[in-house]
Amino acid sequence: MMQSHAKSVAYIGIFSCFGIICGYIEMLIPFSIGIPGIKLGLSNIVSMIALYLFGGTVAFFVTIIRILVSQLLFGTIYSFCYSICGGLIALLGMRLLYKRESVSCIGTSVAGAFLHNVGQLFTALFFLREIRILYYFIILTIAALFCGMITGVLSLLILRRIGYDRLLKRGSCRNI
Amino acid sequence: MKKGDFFIIGIIIVLLLIPVIFLFVNRNDKGKVCVYYMNELYGEYPLDVDATYDIVTDLGSNTICIEDSKVSMVHADCPDKICVSHNSIRYNHEEIICLPHKIIVSIESDLDNEGEYDAITR
Numbered sequence: 485m486m487q488s489h490a491k492s493v494a495y496i497g498i499f500s501c502f503g504i505i506c507g508y509i510e511m512l513i514p515f516s517i518g519i520p521g522i523k524l525g526l527s528n529i530v531s532m533i534a535l536y537l538f539g540g541t542v543a544f545f546v547t548i549i550r551i552l553v554s555q556l557l558f559g560t561i562y563s564f565c566y567s568i569c570g571g572l573i574a575l576l577g578m579r580l581l582y583k584r585e586s587v588s589c590i591g592t593s594v595a596g597a598f599l600h601n602v603g604q605l606f607t608a609l610f611f612l613r614e615i616r617i618l619y620y621f622i623i624l625t626i627a628a629l630f631c632g633m634i635t636g637v638l639s640l641l642i643l644r645r646i647g648y649d650r651l652l653k654r655g656s657c658r659n660i
Numbered sequence: 661m662k663k664g665d666f667f668i669i670g671i672i673i674v675l676l677l678i679p680v681i682f683l684f685v686n687r688n689d690k691g692k693v694c695v696y697y698m699n700e701l702y703g704e705y706p707l708d709v710d711a712t713y714d715i716v717t718d719l720g721s722n723t724i725c726i727e728d729s730k731v732s733m734v735h736a737d738c739p740d741k742i743c744v745s746h747n748s749i750r751y752n753h754e755e756i757i758c759l760p761h762k763i764i765v766s767i768e769s770d771l772d773n774e775g776e777y778d779a780i781t782r
Contacts, residue, residue, distance in 0.1 A: 560740060562759055586664030595668050611759065613699060618679060619753050625676050629669065 495538060496545045503530040503550030504557070511558060522627045525635050527554075528596050531575055532582075532589065532639045536648070540579045547575050562611075570603035589643065593636030597628035691752045691769035693731050695724070698762050707731070707750075707767065719761045731765060733758070 506526040515524055527550060535543035551571050555564040574596040581592045601624045608617050695702040697717050705713060707729050715722045722743065723735040732748035733756050743758040752769035 562740075581664075581668075584664060586662050587668065588662045588665055590661055591665030591668045594665070594672065598672050612757070612762070612764070617757075620755070622676060622680055625672060629672060 492538070492542055495534075496542055496549065499530055499534045499542075499546040500549040500553065503527045503546060504554045506530055507550065507554035507558065522624065523631070525597055525600070525628075525631045526638075528574065528593065528600070528632075529635050529639045529642070531571070532578060532593060532596065532635075533642060535575070535578055535582055536589075536639075536643060540575075543575060543579070547571050565611075566604045566607050569607045570600035573603035573606075574600040588636075589640040590633055590636030593639060594629060594632035597632030597635070598625060601625055601628050691767045693724070693726060694766050694768050696764040696766070699764075702763075715763060717761065717763070722758055722761060722763055724756075724765055731756070731767065733765065736761065 504527075506529065510524050510526050513524060515522065530550065531543055531547045534546045548568075548571075551564070551567045555567055559567065577599040578592045578596045581587050581595055601621065604624075605617065605621050691707055693705045693707055695705075695713075695715055697715070702715060702717075703713070705711065705726060707726060710727045712723060712725045712734070715724065720737045721735075722733060722738075725732055725734045730748040730750045733743045733746060736743050736758055738758055738760040740760065743756050743763075746756045749756055749765075749767055752767045755764055755766040757764050
């Protein structure tokens, strides 16, 4: 769908900014229930919309840049490793799923949230080498289900509002 | 919501329920507090004696408090203090982890048999 390289670069820049701001908003919302590492995942909305509108390559760069910058601004080296692993694996899964007819935004979003946790779990296993972290994973997955559905509904609404349905009728975009 | 969405959510729930059932069947609150530093046993403390222990290592210091059969991390000099804000733990398999100091405080029960874990990555 992208016609020119300059357009791609501009959109990557804009969406990366959206992603960074989403990360900042998440920090302001007190979402703590005594268990570390549970986030609302609002920045996945940005990756997903970039994926649906522009495809895998743009979404890939958006994800990398927003994780890099927001971790430089707000994160530690540990949180950076967790975020980059989780974000890339989530993007890979969403990229495989978003083209399928039977899966809507909500499904890809839930899969993305789940895979984000899987990526973080592998990073934690790499650092700590203890299989008992798997028990912590249970709570994270339940949270991923709920937050994934919330972010999926939000991306669906946003895509509808920006007129994605009209582009769909012209046949130039994926169904949501 | 389409058919594929339910499929994905179903797969995730199934993947989730297996360790959940496994955990709740094996849950009890008679155990001891084991502290691991760099994956080696640092110390074992009984759960029924109220006490406070300092864990001082090359990476930093943490302080755990055992009170009323619950363990919590009351102080740590790591930069993020995630371990301090963790809820107190009392059942076996529960853990408080301080990642920068590589400390795992876990509750282990003698009623578990070692055959429970198929593998522990090292």
